[in-house]
Amino acid sequence: MLPESTLNQLKSALPDGQLPPSYGVYFKNTLVALCHALEDHILKxxxxxxxxxxxxxxxxxxxxWYLQEADRYYDIAQSSRHIAISAVAESGFDSHKTGKLDNVSLVHLNNDDVLVEEWNLVILAPGYAAMVLCRELSPEEYRADTQPQTDTERKFYGLWTFDRLPVEKAAKILIESVRTYNPxxxxxxxxxxxxxxATPKDITIDLSGVVSRIVTYLQTSQQQLVTINRQNKELVDLEGQALKLNRNLAASKLQAFLRMAQRVDERDPDNSVASLQVAALAETIGQLLDLPTLQLRRLRLAGLLYRIGLAEAxxxxFTQTPxxxxxxxxxxxxxxxxxxxxxxxxxxxxxAIKEIVGHQLEHWDGSGKPSGLKGEENGIESRILGLVxxxxxxxxPRGDRPPLSxxxxxxxxxxxxxxWFDPNLLDTLGNIVRLAEMGLMCLPSRPSQLQAIWLEEATK
Structure with missing residues:
Protein backbone atom coordinates (compact mmCIF):
# COMPACT_ATOMS: atom_id res chain seq x y z
CA MET A 1 0.00 0.00 0.00
CA LEU A 2 1.52 3.34 -1.04
CA PRO A 3 2.32 5.49 2.02
CA GLU A 4 0.58 8.55 0.56
CA SER A 5 -2.52 6.70 -0.70
CA THR A 6 -5.89 7.49 0.83
CA LEU A 7 -6.18 3.91 2.08
CA ASN A 8 -2.87 4.12 3.92
CA GLN A 9 -3.65 7.55 5.37
CA LEU A 10 -6.99 6.21 6.59
CA LYS A 11 -5.26 3.23 8.20
CA SER A 12 -2.95 5.61 10.08
CA ALA A 13 -5.88 7.81 11.18
CA LEU A 14 -8.05 5.01 12.58
CA PRO A 15 -7.78 3.66 16.16
CA ASP A 16 -5.22 0.83 16.33
CA GLY A 17 -4.62 1.27 12.58
CA GLN A 18 -7.46 -1.14 11.86
CA LEU A 19 -9.21 -0.77 8.51
CA PRO A 20 -12.85 -1.97 8.18
CA PRO A 21 -13.18 -5.76 7.77
CA SER A 22 -14.23 -5.32 4.13
CA TYR A 23 -10.65 -4.34 3.17
CA GLY A 24 -9.21 -6.66 0.56
CA VAL A 25 -8.57 -7.15 -3.16
CA TYR A 26 -11.59 -6.61 -5.42
CA PHE A 27 -12.33 -7.15 -9.08
CA LYS A 28 -13.31 -4.00 -10.98
CA ASN A 29 -16.88 -5.23 -11.54
CA THR A 30 -17.40 -5.65 -7.81
CA LEU A 31 -16.40 -2.04 -7.16
CA VAL A 32 -18.61 -0.74 -9.96
CA ALA A 33 -21.50 -2.64 -8.37
CA LEU A 34 -20.79 -1.22 -4.91
CA CYS A 35 -20.46 2.37 -6.16
CA HIS A 36 -23.64 2.17 -8.23
CA ALA A 37 -25.58 0.78 -5.28
CA LEU A 38 -24.46 3.64 -3.01
CA GLU A 39 -25.12 6.22 -5.72
CA ASP A 40 -28.58 4.78 -6.35
CA HIS A 41 -29.38 5.27 -2.69
CA ILE A 42 -28.79 9.01 -3.17
CA LEU A 43 -31.00 9.03 -6.26
CA LYS A 44 -33.85 7.12 -4.61
CA TRP A 65 -13.70 8.13 -16.99
CA TYR A 66 -16.75 7.28 -19.08
CA LEU A 67 -19.42 9.63 -20.40
CA GLN A 68 -22.29 7.59 -18.97
CA GLU A 69 -20.86 8.18 -15.48
CA ALA A 70 -20.80 11.95 -16.14
CA ASP A 71 -24.47 11.84 -17.07
CA ARG A 72 -25.20 9.79 -13.97
CA TYR A 73 -23.51 12.35 -11.72
CA TYR A 74 -25.63 15.11 -13.21
CA ASP A 75 -28.66 13.32 -11.72
CA ILE A 76 -26.87 12.58 -8.44
CA ALA A 77 -26.08 16.28 -8.05
CA GLN A 78 -29.79 17.10 -8.01
CA SER A 79 -30.12 15.06 -4.81
CA SER A 80 -26.89 16.17 -3.15
CA ARG A 81 -25.79 19.09 -1.01
CA HIS A 82 -22.51 19.36 -2.91
CA ILE A 83 -20.28 17.12 -5.04
CA ALA A 84 -16.52 17.57 -5.25
CA ILE A 85 -15.01 15.63 -8.18
CA SER A 86 -11.25 15.10 -8.38
CA ALA A 87 -9.84 13.95 -11.73
CA VAL A 88 -7.19 14.85 -14.26
CA ALA A 89 -7.90 17.94 -16.37
CA GLU A 90 -8.53 15.99 -19.59
CA SER A 91 -11.30 13.90 -18.03
CA GLY A 92 -13.93 15.99 -19.81
CA PHE A 93 -15.77 17.50 -16.85
CA ASP A 94 -15.18 21.09 -17.89
CA SER A 95 -17.23 20.70 -21.05
CA HIS A 96 -19.87 18.40 -19.60
CA LYS A 97 -23.08 19.80 -18.09
CA THR A 98 -22.30 18.14 -14.75
CA GLY A 99 -19.21 20.29 -14.29
CA LYS A 100 -21.24 23.46 -14.82
CA LEU A 101 -23.68 22.89 -11.94
CA ASP A 102 -23.51 25.30 -9.00
CA ASN A 103 -23.22 22.51 -6.45
CA VAL A 104 -20.49 20.63 -8.31
CA SER A 105 -16.82 21.56 -7.85
CA LEU A 106 -14.05 20.20 -10.05
CA VAL A 107 -10.50 19.59 -8.84
CA HIS A 108 -7.98 19.06 -11.63
CA LEU A 109 -5.37 16.63 -10.33
CA ASN A 110 -1.75 16.76 -11.40
CA ASN A 111 -0.68 13.71 -13.36
CA ASP A 112 1.89 12.79 -10.70
CA ASP A 113 -0.65 12.94 -7.84
CA VAL A 114 -1.20 9.54 -6.22
CA LEU A 115 -4.96 10.20 -6.43
CA VAL A 116 -4.94 9.68 -10.20
CA GLU A 117 -4.60 5.94 -9.54
CA GLU A 118 -7.47 5.92 -7.02
CA TRP A 119 -11.19 5.48 -7.35
CA ASN A 120 -13.05 6.83 -4.34
CA LEU A 121 -16.66 7.57 -3.39
CA VAL A 122 -17.40 9.14 0.01
CA ILE A 123 -20.97 10.02 1.05
CA LEU A 124 -21.71 11.95 4.25
CA ALA A 125 -25.24 12.81 5.39
CA PRO A 126 -26.76 13.51 8.82
CA GLY A 127 -28.55 10.17 8.90
CA TYR A 128 -25.97 7.88 7.30
CA ALA A 129 -22.44 7.62 5.95
CA ALA A 130 -21.01 5.32 3.27
CA MET A 131 -17.95 4.98 1.10
CA VAL A 132 -15.92 2.93 -1.34
CA LEU A 133 -12.15 3.53 -1.40
CA CYS A 134 -9.82 1.70 -3.75
CA ARG A 135 -6.54 1.81 -5.65
CA GLU A 136 -5.64 -0.39 -8.60
CA LEU A 137 -2.82 -2.85 -8.21
CA SER A 138 0.36 -1.74 -9.94
CA PRO A 139 1.86 -4.00 -12.66
CA GLU A 140 4.46 -5.12 -10.12
CA GLU A 141 1.77 -6.16 -7.63
CA TYR A 142 0.17 -8.61 -10.03
CA ARG A 143 1.81 -12.01 -10.23
CA ALA A 144 3.34 -12.69 -13.63
CA ASP A 145 0.56 -15.14 -14.48
CA THR A 146 -2.28 -12.89 -13.32
CA GLN A 147 -1.70 -9.74 -15.35
CA PRO A 148 -5.16 -8.55 -16.47
CA GLN A 149 -5.90 -9.27 -20.12
CA THR A 150 -9.27 -7.53 -20.16
CA ASP A 151 -10.76 -4.53 -18.37
CA THR A 152 -12.94 -6.74 -16.18
CA GLU A 153 -9.89 -8.63 -14.86
CA ARG A 154 -8.37 -5.55 -13.23
CA LYS A 155 -7.98 -5.74 -9.45
CA PHE A 156 -7.99 -3.11 -6.72
CA TYR A 157 -7.03 -2.85 -3.09
CA GLY A 158 -10.19 -1.49 -1.55
CA LEU A 159 -12.85 -1.35 1.11
CA TRP A 160 -16.43 -0.23 1.59
CA THR A 161 -18.33 0.57 4.74
CA PHE A 162 -21.34 2.29 6.33
CA ASP A 163 -19.41 3.03 9.56
CA ARG A 164 -19.41 6.77 10.21
CA LEU A 165 -15.99 7.04 11.87
CA PRO A 166 -13.87 5.78 8.95
CA VAL A 167 -16.08 7.66 6.46
CA GLU A 168 -15.55 10.94 8.33
CA LYS A 169 -11.80 10.27 8.55
CA ALA A 170 -11.64 9.54 4.82
CA ALA A 171 -13.62 12.70 4.04
CA LYS A 172 -11.09 14.81 5.95
CA ILE A 173 -8.21 13.14 4.10
CA LEU A 174 -9.79 13.81 0.70
CA ILE A 175 -10.67 17.40 1.65
CA GLU A 176 -7.05 18.01 2.62
CA SER A 177 -5.97 16.66 -0.76
CA VAL A 178 -8.26 19.30 -2.32
CA ARG A 179 -6.56 22.02 -0.28
CA THR A 180 -3.39 21.63 -2.34
CA TYR A 181 -5.32 22.71 -5.42
CA ASN A 182 -8.06 24.96 -4.03
CA PRO A 183 -7.79 26.13 -0.37
CA ALA A 198 -23.58 18.95 14.05
CA THR A 199 -26.99 17.94 12.69
CA PRO A 200 -29.07 15.84 15.13
CA LYS A 201 -28.86 12.14 14.28
CA ASP A 202 -32.38 11.18 15.37
CA ILE A 203 -33.31 10.58 11.73
CA THR A 204 -34.12 7.02 10.71
CA ILE A 205 -32.50 6.28 7.36
CA ASP A 206 -33.61 3.02 5.78
CA LEU A 207 -30.52 1.31 4.37
CA SER A 208 -32.22 -2.01 3.65
CA GLY A 209 -32.80 -0.80 0.09
CA VAL A 210 -29.15 -0.02 -0.50
CA VAL A 211 -28.12 -3.41 0.88
CA SER A 212 -30.59 -5.15 -1.43
CA ARG A 213 -29.24 -3.13 -4.34
CA ILE A 214 -25.68 -4.05 -3.40
CA VAL A 215 -26.58 -7.74 -3.48
CA THR A 216 -28.41 -7.35 -6.81
CA TYR A 217 -25.57 -5.37 -8.39
CA LEU A 218 -22.97 -7.84 -7.16
CA GLN A 219 -24.88 -10.80 -8.60
CA THR A 220 -25.33 -8.99 -11.93
CA SER A 221 -21.63 -8.03 -12.06
CA GLN A 222 -20.67 -11.65 -11.52
CA GLN A 223 -22.87 -12.79 -14.40
CA GLN A 224 -21.46 -10.07 -16.65
CA LEU A 225 -17.85 -11.00 -15.92
CA VAL A 226 -18.45 -14.68 -16.58
CA THR A 227 -20.28 -13.87 -19.83
CA ILE A 228 -17.51 -11.57 -21.07
CA ASN A 229 -14.71 -13.95 -20.16
CA ARG A 230 -16.48 -16.87 -21.79
CA GLN A 231 -15.58 -15.25 -25.09
CA ASN A 232 -11.86 -15.13 -24.24
CA LYS A 233 -11.06 -18.03 -21.92
CA GLU A 234 -10.92 -21.78 -22.06
CA LEU A 235 -13.55 -23.39 -19.82
CA VAL A 236 -11.06 -24.52 -17.18
CA ASP A 237 -9.69 -20.99 -16.81
CA LEU A 238 -13.17 -19.55 -16.72
CA GLU A 239 -14.29 -21.86 -13.92
CA GLY A 240 -11.23 -21.04 -11.82
CA GLN A 241 -11.72 -17.30 -12.20
CA ALA A 242 -15.46 -17.54 -11.63
CA LEU A 243 -14.81 -19.36 -8.35
CA LYS A 244 -12.42 -16.61 -7.19
CA LEU A 245 -14.93 -13.97 -8.19
CA ASN A 246 -17.75 -15.84 -6.48
CA ARG A 247 -15.83 -15.85 -3.19
CA ASN A 248 -15.02 -12.16 -3.55
CA LEU A 249 -18.64 -11.23 -4.22
CA ALA A 250 -20.02 -13.53 -1.55
CA ALA A 251 -17.78 -11.94 1.07
CA SER A 252 -18.98 -8.48 0.05
CA LYS A 253 -22.64 -9.47 0.14
CA LEU A 254 -22.28 -11.10 3.55
CA GLN A 255 -20.56 -7.98 4.89
CA ALA A 256 -23.53 -5.96 3.67
CA PHE A 257 -25.95 -8.10 5.66
CA LEU A 258 -23.76 -8.15 8.77
CA ARG A 259 -23.48 -4.38 8.69
CA MET A 260 -27.23 -4.10 8.20
CA ALA A 261 -27.78 -6.26 11.30
CA GLN A 262 -25.30 -4.15 13.22
CA ARG A 263 -27.25 -1.01 12.35
CA VAL A 264 -30.39 -2.64 13.73
CA ASP A 265 -28.61 -3.17 17.04
CA GLU A 266 -27.33 0.42 16.99
CA ARG A 267 -30.94 1.64 16.77
CA ASP A 268 -31.86 -0.22 19.96
CA PRO A 269 -30.88 2.05 22.88
CA ASP A 270 -31.38 -0.65 25.54
CA ASN A 271 -30.09 -3.71 23.70
CA SER A 272 -27.32 -2.61 21.38
CA VAL A 273 -25.40 -5.91 21.62
CA ALA A 274 -28.36 -8.24 21.09
CA SER A 275 -26.96 -9.99 18.02
CA LEU A 276 -23.56 -10.64 19.60
CA GLN A 277 -25.07 -12.05 22.79
CA VAL A 278 -27.65 -14.17 20.99
CA ALA A 279 -25.03 -15.58 18.61
CA ALA A 280 -22.70 -16.34 21.53
CA LEU A 281 -25.30 -18.06 23.74
CA ALA A 282 -26.82 -19.99 20.82
CA GLU A 283 -23.35 -21.22 19.87
CA THR A 284 -22.68 -22.28 23.49
CA ILE A 285 -25.91 -24.32 23.62
CA GLY A 286 -25.00 -25.89 20.28
CA GLN A 287 -21.58 -26.86 21.61
CA LEU A 288 -23.08 -28.43 24.74
CA LEU A 289 -25.42 -30.42 22.48
CA ASP A 290 -22.35 -31.51 20.47
CA LEU A 291 -23.73 -30.18 17.19
CA PRO A 292 -21.48 -30.72 14.15
CA THR A 293 -19.18 -27.89 13.07
CA LEU A 294 -21.36 -27.04 10.07
CA GLN A 295 -24.43 -26.54 12.26
CA LEU A 296 -22.45 -24.45 14.76
CA ARG A 297 -21.31 -22.19 11.92
CA ARG A 298 -24.86 -21.79 10.70
CA LEU A 299 -26.12 -21.12 14.22
CA ARG A 300 -23.46 -18.50 14.90
CA LEU A 301 -24.17 -16.62 11.66
CA ALA A 302 -27.94 -16.89 12.12
CA GLY A 303 -27.51 -15.37 15.58
CA LEU A 304 -25.67 -12.39 14.15
CA LEU A 305 -28.43 -11.91 11.56
CA TYR A 306 -31.52 -12.86 13.56
CA ARG A 307 -32.86 -9.28 13.88
CA ILE A 308 -32.20 -8.20 10.30
CA GLY A 309 -35.95 -8.25 9.63
CA LEU A 310 -36.27 -5.14 11.83
CA ALA A 311 -34.10 -3.04 9.50
CA GLU A 312 -37.05 -0.88 8.44
CA ALA A 313 -38.94 -1.02 11.72
CA PHE A 318 -37.03 -0.78 20.09
CA THR A 319 -38.43 1.39 22.88
CA GLN A 320 -41.79 -0.21 23.73
CA THR A 321 -42.98 -3.65 24.75
CA PRO A 322 -45.01 -5.54 22.13
CA ALA A 352 -29.58 -22.42 5.27
CA ILE A 353 -29.27 -19.24 7.36
CA LYS A 354 -32.47 -17.89 5.81
CA GLU A 355 -34.32 -21.03 6.94
CA ILE A 356 -33.01 -20.74 10.51
CA VAL A 357 -33.90 -17.05 10.80
CA GLY A 358 -37.25 -17.51 9.06
CA HIS A 359 -38.43 -20.22 11.49
CA GLN A 360 -37.10 -18.82 14.77
CA LEU A 361 -40.66 -17.94 15.90
CA GLU A 362 -42.12 -21.41 15.42
CA HIS A 363 -43.39 -23.00 18.67
CA TRP A 364 -42.83 -26.48 20.07
CA ASP A 365 -46.61 -27.08 20.12
CA GLY A 366 -47.09 -25.90 16.52
CA SER A 367 -48.73 -22.57 17.40
CA GLY A 368 -45.94 -20.38 16.03
CA LYS A 369 -45.27 -18.65 12.71
CA PRO A 370 -44.87 -18.69 9.76
CA SER A 371 -45.47 -22.40 9.05
CA GLY A 372 -46.89 -23.81 12.28
CA LEU A 373 -44.08 -26.36 12.52
CA LYS A 374 -44.40 -28.65 15.53
CA GLY A 375 -41.68 -30.23 17.65
CA GLU A 376 -38.72 -31.50 15.67
CA GLU A 377 -40.38 -30.56 12.38
CA ASN A 378 -38.56 -27.30 13.01
CA GLY A 379 -34.76 -27.53 12.75
CA ILE A 380 -32.77 -27.54 15.97
CA GLU A 381 -30.91 -24.36 14.97
CA SER A 382 -34.18 -22.44 14.69
CA ARG A 383 -35.41 -23.88 17.99
CA ILE A 384 -32.21 -22.78 19.72
CA LEU A 385 -32.35 -19.33 18.14
CA GLY A 386 -35.98 -18.81 19.18
CA LEU A 387 -35.29 -19.74 22.81
CA VAL A 388 -32.06 -17.76 23.13
CA PRO A 397 -34.90 -3.40 29.62
CA ARG A 398 -37.64 -2.65 27.11
CA GLY A 399 -39.86 0.42 27.47
CA ASP A 400 -41.22 0.52 31.03
CA ARG A 401 -40.22 -3.12 31.67
CA PRO A 402 -37.01 -3.42 33.73
CA PRO A 403 -34.43 -6.09 32.89
CA LEU A 404 -34.92 -9.47 34.48
CA SER A 405 -32.19 -11.39 36.26
CA TRP A 420 -43.20 -22.48 22.88
CA PHE A 421 -39.91 -24.15 23.68
CA ASP A 422 -38.22 -27.53 23.33
CA PRO A 423 -37.92 -28.96 26.88
CA ASN A 424 -34.47 -30.44 26.17
CA LEU A 425 -33.16 -27.04 25.09
CA LEU A 426 -34.66 -25.46 28.20
CA ASP A 427 -32.76 -27.98 30.31
CA THR A 428 -29.50 -27.05 28.61
CA LEU A 429 -30.15 -23.32 29.02
CA GLY A 430 -31.04 -23.95 32.66
CA ASN A 431 -27.69 -25.65 33.27
CA ILE A 432 -25.86 -22.66 31.78
CA VAL A 433 -27.84 -20.16 33.89
CA ARG A 434 -27.24 -22.12 37.10
CA LEU A 435 -23.51 -22.31 36.45
CA ALA A 436 -23.45 -18.57 35.75
CA GLU A 437 -25.37 -17.80 38.96
CA MET A 438 -22.92 -19.93 40.94
CA GLY A 439 -20.01 -18.03 39.43
CA LEU A 440 -18.64 -21.15 37.73
CA MET A 441 -18.92 -19.66 34.24
CA CYS A 442 -19.64 -16.32 32.60
CA LEU A 443 -22.52 -16.01 30.20
CA PRO A 444 -20.84 -15.62 26.77
CA SER A 445 -21.12 -12.15 25.28
CA ARG A 446 -19.44 -12.68 21.88
CA PRO A 447 -19.37 -15.66 19.52
CA SER A 448 -16.09 -17.52 19.11
CA GLN A 449 -15.65 -16.04 15.62
CA LEU A 450 -16.87 -12.54 14.85
CA GLN A 451 -17.84 -11.64 11.28
CA ALA A 452 -15.73 -14.44 9.86
CA ILE A 453 -16.41 -14.72 6.14
CA TRP A 454 -17.78 -18.21 5.90
CA LEU A 455 -20.26 -19.46 3.33
CA GLU A 456 -21.12 -23.05 2.51
CA GLU A 457 -20.76 -22.54 -1.25
CA ALA A 458 -17.33 -20.94 -0.78
CA THR A 459 -16.01 -23.85 1.27
CA LYS A 460 -17.17 -26.77 -0.86
Missing part, protein backbone atom coordinates in the same frame (compact mmCIF):
# COMPACT_ATOMS: atom_id res chain seq x y z
CA UNK A 45 -33.92 8.81 -1.20
CA UNK A 46 -33.89 12.55 -1.84
CA UNK A 47 -34.93 14.27 1.42
CA UNK A 48 -37.27 17.26 1.42
CA UNK A 49 -34.99 19.16 3.81
CA UNK A 50 -31.87 20.42 1.96
CA UNK A 51 -29.91 20.07 5.19
CA UNK A 52 -30.41 16.32 5.03
CA UNK A 53 -28.81 16.02 1.58
CA UNK A 54 -25.39 14.35 1.46
CA UNK A 55 -21.96 15.76 0.76
CA UNK A 56 -20.32 13.62 -1.93
CA UNK A 57 -16.55 13.41 -2.54
CA UNK A 58 -15.45 11.53 -5.67
CA UNK A 59 -12.08 10.64 -7.14
CA UNK A 60 -11.91 9.19 -10.66
CA UNK A 61 -8.95 7.20 -11.88
CA UNK A 62 -6.90 8.67 -14.71
CA UNK A 63 -8.01 7.43 -18.11
CA UNK A 64 -10.96 5.51 -16.68
CA UNK A 184 -11.07 28.05 -0.56
CA UNK A 185 -12.98 24.98 -1.75
CA UNK A 186 -11.35 22.88 0.98
CA UNK A 187 -12.55 25.36 3.61
CA UNK A 188 -16.10 25.23 2.20
CA UNK A 189 -16.09 21.43 2.20
CA UNK A 190 -14.79 21.37 5.77
CA UNK A 191 -17.64 23.65 6.89
CA UNK A 192 -20.14 21.38 5.15
CA UNK A 193 -18.70 18.34 6.90
CA UNK A 194 -18.84 20.14 10.25
CA UNK A 195 -22.46 21.18 9.62
CA UNK A 196 -23.41 17.58 8.84
CA UNK A 197 -21.65 16.38 12.00
CA UNK A 314 -40.04 2.26 13.38
CA UNK A 315 -38.11 3.27 16.48
CA UNK A 316 -41.04 2.38 18.75
CA UNK A 317 -40.27 -1.30 18.16
CA UNK A 323 -48.31 -4.89 23.93
CA UNK A 324 -47.66 -1.12 23.77
CA UNK A 325 -47.08 -0.99 19.99
CA UNK A 326 -49.68 0.35 17.57
CA UNK A 327 -50.90 -1.92 14.78
CA UNK A 328 -48.33 -0.87 12.14
CA UNK A 329 -45.37 -1.11 14.52
CA UNK A 330 -46.58 -4.42 15.92
CA UNK A 331 -46.70 -5.81 12.38
CA UNK A 332 -42.93 -5.35 12.10
CA UNK A 333 -42.40 -7.11 15.42
CA UNK A 334 -44.81 -9.96 14.61
CA UNK A 335 -43.36 -10.58 11.14
CA UNK A 336 -39.68 -9.95 11.91
CA UNK A 337 -38.63 -13.52 11.17
CA UNK A 338 -40.40 -13.59 7.81
CA UNK A 339 -39.03 -10.16 6.86
CA UNK A 340 -35.54 -11.31 7.74
CA UNK A 341 -35.89 -14.44 5.64
CA UNK A 342 -37.09 -12.36 2.68
CA UNK A 343 -34.00 -10.17 2.88
CA UNK A 344 -31.62 -13.12 3.20
CA UNK A 345 -33.29 -14.93 0.29
CA UNK A 346 -31.58 -12.48 -2.10
CA UNK A 347 -28.32 -14.30 -1.37
CA UNK A 348 -28.48 -17.99 -2.39
CA UNK A 349 -25.34 -18.80 -0.38
CA UNK A 350 -27.32 -18.01 2.79
CA UNK A 351 -30.18 -20.42 2.08
CA UNK A 389 -33.43 -14.60 21.51
CA UNK A 390 -36.47 -14.64 23.84
CA UNK A 391 -34.27 -15.22 26.89
CA UNK A 392 -31.73 -12.55 25.95
CA UNK A 393 -34.39 -9.92 25.36
CA UNK A 394 -35.86 -10.53 28.83
CA UNK A 395 -32.47 -9.79 30.42
CA UNK A 396 -32.49 -6.29 28.89
CA UNK A 406 -30.89 -14.54 34.60
CA UNK A 407 -33.00 -16.66 36.94
CA UNK A 408 -36.14 -14.59 36.35
CA UNK A 409 -35.67 -14.71 32.60
CA UNK A 410 -35.21 -18.48 32.77
CA UNK A 411 -38.46 -18.79 34.78
CA UNK A 412 -40.31 -16.89 32.04
CA UNK A 413 -38.93 -19.31 29.47
CA UNK A 414 -39.80 -22.30 31.68
CA UNK A 415 -43.40 -21.08 31.83
CA UNK A 416 -43.54 -21.81 28.09
CA UNK A 417 -42.01 -25.31 28.32
CA UNK A 418 -43.59 -27.66 25.76
CA UNK A 419 -45.75 -24.83 24.41
Missing amino acids: STPDDPQQKPLVLVTFQQGK ELADRLTKMQEAIA PKEV DQLNDSSYAFWRDRATLGAQLLSTMPELK SYFQELTQ LGEALEKCESRRET
